[in-house]
Amino acid sequence: MGHDPLARFRAAAARREADGLRRTLRPRTGDHDGLIDLASNDYLGLSRDPRLAEGAAAAARAWGTGSTGSRLVTGTTGLHAELDRRLAAFTGSAAGLVFSSGFLANLGAVTALAGPGTLVVSDQVNHASIVDGCRLSRARTAIAPHRDAAAVERLLAGRDEEHAVVVTDAVFSVDGDLAPLRDLHRAARAHGALLVIDEAHAFGVVGERGQGAAHAAGLAGEPDVVLTLTLSKSLASQGGAVLGAPEVIDTLIDTGRAFIFDTGLNPPAAGAALAALDVLEGDPGLPARARDRARRMADLAAASGLETVVTPAAAVVPVFLGEPGAAVRAAAICADHGARVGCFRPRPCRRDGPACGSPRAPPWTRRTSPSLRTPWPPWRALPPVVFTRNIGVNR
Numbered sequence: 590m591g592h593d594p595l596a597r598f599r600a601a602a603a604r605r606e607a608d609g610l611r612r613t614l615r616p617r618t619g620d621h622d623g624l625i626d627l628a629s630n631d632y633l634g635l636s637r638d639p640r641l642a643e644g645a646a647a648a649a650r651a652w653g654t655g656s657t658g659s660r661l662v663t664g665t666t667g668l669h670a671e672l673d674r675r676l677a678a679f680t681g682s683a684a685g686l687v688f689s690s691g692f693l694a695n696l697g698a699v700t701a702l703a704g705p706g707t708l709v710v711s712d713q714v715n716h717a718s719i720v721d722g723c724r725l726s727r728a729r730t731a732i733a734p735h736r737d738a739a740a741v742e743r744l745l746a747g748r749d750e751e752h753a754v755v756v757t758d759a760v761f762s763v764d765g766d767l768a769p770l771r772d773l774h775r776a777a778r779a780h781g782a783l784l785v786i787d788e789a790h791a792f793g794v795v796g797e798r799g800q801g802a803a804h805a806a807g808l809a810g811e812p813d814v815v816l817t818l819t820l821s822k823s824l825a826s827q828g829g830a831v832l833g834a835p836e837v838i839d840t841l842i843d844t845g846r847a848f849i850f851d852t853g854l855n856p857p858a859a860g861a862a863l864a865a866l867d868v869l870e871g872d873p874g875l876p877a878r879a880r881d882r883a884r885r886m887a888d889l890a891a892a893s894g895l896e897t898v899v900t901p902a903a904a905v906v907p908v909f910l911g912e913p914g915a916a917v918r919a920a921a922i923c924a925d926h927g928a929r930v931g932c933f934r935p936r937p938c939r940r941d942g943p944a945c946g947s948p949r950a951p952p953w954t955r956r957t958s959p960s961l962r963t964p965w966p967p968w969r970a971l972p973p974v975v976f977t978r979n980i981g982v983n984r
Contacts, residue, residue: 609913610934624929627886632794632904633865633875635825640868641861645826648860656853660687661842664853672859673830675866680792680801680816681809682832686841689854691789691819692718694829696725697847698785698817699756701840703728707752710744712736712768715758716787728754735764738772745780753782759802760790763933765898765905767795770806778813785815793823794903799869799876802902820858824865827858879904 605611621629635641648668656664669687677685688694699722703709707728711719713735723730731744745753755777757768770786777784786808788801796805801816808814815833820826831841841848869875883901890897896909910916913934920932 609917621929623927624924625927626929627923628929628931630790630822631825632790632823632879633799633825633869635823635865635868638825638865638868641825641864644864644867645857645861648856652856654857655855658853659849659851660853661849666856666859668856668859668863669853672863675863676818676830677832679866679870680788680818680832681804682816683810683812684835684838685830685832686838686848687820687854687859688829688831688848689851690827691817691821691829693847693851694817694819694831695719695787696722697841697845698815698831699723699754700726700847701845702783702785702815702837703752703754706750707754708744708748708750710741710753710755710782712757712761714761714764715756716762716789719756719758719787723756735761736766736769738769738776741773742776742779745776745782748780753777753780754785755782756785756787758787758790760795760903760905762790762905763907765790765901765903765907767791767802767902770802770808774806774808774811774814783813783815784808785817788816788818789822790903790905792818793869794876794879796876798873799823820854820862820865823869824862826861826865828854828862 602611629636652666652668656666656669658664660669672687673685676687677683688697695716695718699709699719703723703726705727707726709723709726709728709730710733711723711730713732729750733740733744741755745755755773757770757773759770760767768786770784774784776782786803788803791802793799793801795802800809801818803809803814803816812834815831815837817831818829820828820830831838880901880903883904883906886906887897887899887901890906890908891899897907908919910919916932916934920930923930
């Protein structure tokens with residue numbers, strides 16, 4: 590027939606190019622190309638910590654570089670079992686289960702705990718891993734307006750399904766704001782629903798000791814609360830986990846396809862995460878320092894006339910520029926002045942689909958990190974007016 594099966598992909602790429610939505614991989618050097626790192630999610634500055642490196646190396650020497658199989662076959666080592674226990678204890682949960690990524694932890698939790706005959710109520714700006722979990726769960730999914738606990742309660746009260754799951758980011762990954770967890774829990778409990786909280790951007794940063802947003806909200810150990818988290822941000826390793834009641838963990842082990850059919854987390858990553866937990870428990874001031882730097886960054890942005898959050902909930906500091914081209918130019922300007930920032934643009938997707946819940950797509954987020962050992966003199970050397978003059982956000 591002479592049909593080119595790749596033509597549609599080239600056409601779609603051209604449309605993304607025209608909309609300013611093409612993405613490019615840019616390998617970095619070990620020192621972030623000499624730039625101040627304001628883009629990574631190494632929130633506690635532990636990714637180059639020698640204690641974590643030694644934890645990973647010791648695990649590799651003892652257990653090898655790979656887990657050798659799924660966790661139900663040969664992929665559970667003593668390190669994995671210890672990490673399951675330690676994460677649960679630190680967050681105040683009854684039990685834990687480590688996955689090979691945070692994405693799979695969310696995917697596994699939502700698909701295993703929901704399903705036909707269940708209503709899933711999801712915040713409209715939840716992370717893509719939650720969105721994909723909702724799609725794969727085969728449950729009916731209702732998208733709630735952002736941080737609107739009253740809307741969540743109405744959706745729960747009006748459902749026909751016997752079971753329900755409410756799922757939310759704790760700290761939203763681009764907007765940087767905090768979910769109203771106490772209100773969401775009251776609504777969920779009043780209507781017999783589980784509350785699943787993704788602590789990816791809260792764990793290690795929110796709360797007096799960094800035990801996460803659920804713990805700070807007084808929800809630790811509640812039987813109808815399920816936590817997910819990643820090991821790749823504050824713990825500077827790789828992997829994810831689901832934490833909750835024993836019944837939840839048993840369900841994931843027995844039925845969670847993202848757990849059963851995936852190779853277990855490699856031992857060096859488990860060893861590094863355990864070492865990071867040691868550091869976090871031994872230095873309870875780390876979370877407060879991360880939050881303080883985020884507040885100082887937000888103050889600098891606001892003083893420059895940029896739209897940002899008043900008080901960051903964790904270590905994510907967004908600056909909203911309104912359109913993709915402005916965000917790309919802003920990131921380039923920052924790099925020219927010695928700082929690497931993240932550039933977040935609308936994801937290319939169907940606007941009438943359930944994955945496109947956000948009414949706005951914040952295009953640029955800066956994430957602060959205590960790994961900036963001398964952040965303030967260099968950052969202050971960047972003229973704040975460079976953003977308004979070169980990008981024109983105040984025009």
